[in-house]
Amino acid sequence: MFSVVARHRGEAVGMARIVGDKVLYLLIVDVAVHPDHQGRGLGRRMIDELTRWTSANGTRSTMLVAGPDVVPFYEALGFRPDPGRLMKRP
Numbered sequence: 718m719f720s721v722v723a724r725h726r727g728e729a730v731g732m733a734r735i736v737g738d739k740v741l742y743l744l745i746v747d748v749a750v751h752p753d754h755q756g757r758g759l760g761r762r763m764i765d766e767l768t769r770w771t772s773a774n775g776t777r778s779t780m781l782v783a784g785p786d787v788v789p790f791y792e793a794l795g796f797r798p799d800p801g802r803l804m805k806r807p
């Protein structure tokens with residue numbers, strides 16, 4: 718539905734995207750910043766861009782699957798754990 722790419726001197730160093738629909742749910746996937754460019758605010762800026770887009774498009778909720786080590790990163794950006802909702806089929 719929407720994606721962002723962060724570039725440094727023309728080279729892609731970060732990306733994040735949203736899949737889903739504009740009716741019920743959106744899922745943020747493929748959030749990554751090149752190790753040489755982490756810790757400089759790029760991740761926050763990319764997620765801010767995605768959430769600005771979701772707000773503008775009126776979707777009910779935006780979800781993502783966070784590894785335990787990045788939960789604090791997403792909590793600082795307004796996301797909250799919702800363990801009751803995720804189901805997985807290996």
Ligand SMILES: CC(C)(COP(=O)(O)OP(=O)(O)OC[C@H]1O[C@@H](n2cnc3c(N)ncnc32)[C@H](O)[C@@H]1OP(=O)(O)O)[C@@H](O)C(=O)NCCC(=O)NCCS
Pocket residue numbers: 748749750751754755756757758759760761762782783784786787788789790793
């Ligand atoms: C997670 C990731 C996207 C963060 O991107 P980043 O550009 O390094 O993050 P930022 O510099 O924008 O950090 C924003 C804030 O989150 C904090 N933060 C970043 N990564 C964190 C982590 N792993 N754990 C806790 N806090 C973290 C930063 O300290 C910063 O806090 P501050 O505003 O108080 O200074 C990046 O580290 C990454 O690509 N990691 C590997 C891939 C990955 O785990 N992706 C997530 C898949 S769900």
